[in-house]
Amino acid sequence: MGLRFLRPYLLAIWPVVVLALVLAMVLLWFGEAPGGRQRIITAALVNLVAVTGIYIFIGNSGVTSFGHVGFMAVGAYSAAWLTIPPAMKASLLPGLPAWLVATELAPGLAVPLAGLAAAAVALIFGLPLMRLSGITASIGTFAMLSILHSVFANWTPVTGGQGSLYGMPRYTDMQVATLWALVAMVVAALYQASPAGIRLRASREDMVAARAAGVNVPRERLIAFVLSAFFVGVAGALFAYLSMVVVANQFYLQLTFLTIAMLVIGGMRSLTGAFVGVAFVSILAEILRQTERGVDIGIISFSGRPGLQEVGLATAMLLALIFRPQGLTGGREIRLPQLRMPKRKSRKERTP
Amino acid sequence: MILLQTVMDALNVGGLYAMMALGIGLIFGIMRLINFAHGELVMAGGYVIWLMGAYPEMLVIVGSLMAVIVLTLSVERAAFRPLRGSDPAVLLVASFAVSYFLQNLAVLFFGARPVAFTFLPDLARSIDLGGVRVPILQLFSMGLTVAALGGLVLMLKFTEIGIQLRAVAEDVVTARLSGINVNRVIAVAFVISAALAWVVSLVYSAQLGQLSPSMGVRPVVIAFVATILGGLGSLTGAALGGFAVGALTVLLDVLLPTELRVFREAFLFALVLAILLLRPQGLIRVRALQGRV
Numbered sequence: 001m002g003l004r005f006l007r008p009y010l011l012a013i014w015p016v017v018v019l020a021l022v023l024a025m026v027l028l029w030f031g032e033a034p035g036g037r038q039r040i041i042t043a044a045l046v047n048l049v050a051v052t053g054i055y056i057f058i059g060n061s062g063v064t065s066f067g068h069v070g071f072m073a074v075g076a077y078s079a080a081w082l083t084i085p086p087a088m089k090a091s092l093l094p095g096l097p098a099w100l101v102a103t104e105l106a107p108g109l110a111v112p113l114a115g116l117a118a119a120a121v122a123l124i125f126g127l128p129l130m131r132l133s134g135i136t137a138s139i140g141t142f143a144m145l146s147i148l149h150s151v152f153a154n155w156t157p158v159t160g161g162q163g164s165l166y167g168m169p170r171y172t173d174m175q176v177a178t179l180w181a182l183v184a185m186v187v188a189a190l191y192q193a194s195p196a197g198i199r200l201r202a203s204r205e206d207m208v209a210a211r212a213a214g215v216n217v218p219r220e221r222l223i224a225f226v227l228s229a230f231f232v233g234v235a236g237a238l239f240a241y242l243s244m245v246v247v248a249n250q251f252y253l254q255l256t257f258l259t260i261a262m263l264v265i266g267g268m269r270s271l272t273g274a275f276v277g278v279a280f281v282s283i284l285a286e287i288l289r290q291t292e293r294g295v296d297i298g299i300i301s302f303s304g305r306p307g308l309q310e311v312g313l314a315t316a317m318l319l320a321l322i323f324r325p326q327g328l329t330g331g332r333e334i335r336l337p338q339l340r341m342p343k344r345k346s347r348k349e350r351t352p
Numbered sequence: 353m354i355l356l357q358t359v360m361d362a363l364n365v366g367g368l369y370a371m372m373a374l375g376i377g378l379i380f381g382i383m384r385l386i387n388f389a390h391g392e393l394v395m396a397g398g399y400v401i402w403l404m405g406a407y408p409e410m411l412v413i414v415g416s417l418m419a420v421i422v423l424t425l426s427v428e429r430a431a432f433r434p435l436r437g438s439d440p441a442v443l444l445v446a447s448f449a450v451s452y453f454l455q456n457l458a459v460l461f462f463g464a465r466p467v468a469f470t471f472l473p474d475l476a477r478s479i480d481l482g483g484v485r486v487p488i489l490q491l492f493s494m495g496l497t498v499a500a501l502g503g504l505v506l507m508l509k510f511t512e513i514g515i516q517l518r519a520v521a522e523d524v525v526t527a528r529l530s531g532i533n534v535n536r537v538i539a540v541a542f543v544i545s546a547a548l549a550w551v552v553s554l555v556y557s558a559q560l561g562q563l564s565p566s567m568g569v570r571p572v573v574i575a576f577v578a579t580i581l582g583g584l585g586s587l588t589g590a591a592l593g594g595f596a597v598g599a600l601t602v603l604l605d606v607l608l609p610t611e612l613r614v615f616r617e618a619f620l621f622a623l624v625l626a627i628l629l630l631r632p633q634g635l636i637r638v639r640a641l642q643g644r645v
Contacts, residue, residue, distance in 0.1 A: 063441075064441035064442075064444070064445060066448075128625065128629050129625070131629065132628055132629070132632075134439075134440065134441065135384075135386070135440040135441055135444065135584075136628050136632055138440075138441050138444060139386075139576070139580060139624070139628065140624075140625060140628050140629075142576075143621040143622075143624040143625045143628070144621075144625070146573065146617060146618070146620075146621040147617075147618045147621045147622060147625075149617075150615055150616075150617040150618035150621070151615065151618055154614035154615055154618075155615075253569065257448060257449070257452050260445060260448070261449070264445060306459055306460075306463075306464065307456040307457070307458075307459030307460035307464075308456075308460060309456075310452060310453075310455075310456035310459070311453055311456045311457055311460060313452075314449045314450070314452045314453035314456065315453065317445075317449045318431055318446060318449045318450065318453070321435060321442065321445065321446050321449065322431070322434045322435060325438070325442065
């Protein structure tokens with residue numbers, strides 16, 4: 001019975017167990033699917049890593065960040081710097097320091113390092129940024145995104161500038177992406193059940209009350225910001241190893257919109273919401289992509305019209321904002337009522 | 353002469369940003385909405401002018417202005433009105449969605465590739481003005497800027513609807529209690545911001561010489577910087593912020609060494625961060641002119 005302190009963590013991990021089962025079913029279903037379909041699922045899983053990462057910050061702090069895609073860029077470029085063969089790197093990126101040019105790591109090692117690089121950048125930006133609140137904080141994160149994008153898109157000797165950076169091996173497959181998605185969800189679940197996570201959620205619900213109870217809001221936010229940047233950076237690296245090319249413009253407004261849309265549609269305030277959002281948007285995007293190829297609806301024929309997918313996505317997001325502002329999940333997690341009800345009573349008896 | 357030319361450039365660019373910033377600042381002051389979709393109004397205006405290219409110029413001007421206003425009002429009705437009173441961050445996300453929607457609607461209708469913009473080709477010519485060769489476009493846009501800004505100030509100061517606008521921006525509940533029709537005032541604010549966006553689309557499209565679905569993003573992002581520089585919620589601040597950012601971009605172009613010039617945007621946004629941290633109420637606060645609008 002000395003393990004009682006673990007109980008909240010076990011309860012917290014429960015939604016992840018359920019979601020992992022759902023994932024396992026999807027993987028079993030599509031494990032034998034043709035390459036194209038597998039690739040789509042892998043991309044969705046990479047998005048799941050990114051959105052779970054973003055959720056760790058936005059969901060727990062209540063601060064809408066528009067800057068996390070910048071961390072994806074950091075992760076993707078770090079992965080490129082660490083794995084492109086030295087000979088290629090020397091000619092492609094003459095501005096890199098010598099030690100980095102000489103480094104050639106296995107992708108499996110480069111992915112967590114890319115996450116750490118993103119976390120380090122988050123620490124630097126977060127120190128001042130986390131002091132801001134509300135809309136100013138959102139604008140601040142947007143400014144951060146613009147700074148990162150401008151640097152990556154224009155620092156040609158180090159990043160290749162506006163062009164495409166080739167030379168990375170194909171590493172991300174369905175298994176790798178699933179593994180990281182599970183790690184991200186477990187860490188997110190454990191974090192939000194931890195004392196630090198609860199302090200941050202308290203500040204989200206009522207800033208003044210949390211402060212009065214002794215919560216150091218900027219500090220708690222910074223913890224979540226750095227942790228979330230780690231997984232977003234990992235997602236960036238996985239993204240790079242999936243497409244085998246890094247382009248600065250991939251990590252700007254479009255991807256920011258996509259990830260935020262996933263989070264908003266699913267429900268910003270629960271991990272389950274992040275998962276549901278990624279699933280919903282991925283399926284919707286796929287349906288729209290199929291439609292984009294050409295469908296006749298009566299007299300109107302959208303034959304091969306690009307843009308339809310995005311218009312549909314934006315519409316879905318607006319509808320969610322207006323009619324279901326808490327998202328599809330309503331901000332709730334999956335719970336087992338039988339597990340919770342009797343034990344809560346016993347806790348009440350124990351506390352004097 | 354180079355100095356004079358630089359000043360002219362700064363004023364010109366600044367005027368454009370000032371109008372953008374005013375369009376955004378006006379809506380923010382009234383309903384705490386940072387309208388990211390403002391740039392898409394500029395884009396839409398450009399495309400309507402392009403579509404109506406075959407008609408007489410007066411008709412094009414009136415028609416495109418009307419089109420932008422109708423578009424703005426429908427966006428307000430469909431997307432922003434149901435969300436009125438929501439958290440500013442939610443409103444920002446919504447306007448982000450509207451912007452994405454309109455951009456891709458343009459892709460759907462006109463394709464992603466830029467099209468040439470040739471309305472009023474005379475604007476591209478230059479005239480000699482006391483030794484300086486000034487493009488007519490520059491004079492034209494400056495004239496339009498001055499007229500638009502002047503008209504806005506006069507309206508806000510002296511007309512009934514202008515006073516109502518400032519009242520709503522100050523306090524919605526009290527304004528409503530005093531018998532102001534808030535819906536109407538907000539609609540008027542959107543119409544004004546649409547008109548400002550239309551002026552920008554006329555000038556900006558002519559400067560670019562082409563239209564593309566994503567053309568509105570850059571000016572709107574820069575106008576963000578301007579509104580924050582001037583102080584969110586202050587119209588005077590937005591206008592001054594616009595000119596300041598215009599001057600700043602021109603200055604950065606002149607002063608920065610070549611290898612750093614490409615990072616202009618990074619410097620601008622570093623400035624935004626600095627302002628948010630050190631002086632969140634904005635850099636310029638002119639006491640005498642300071643309205644909450």
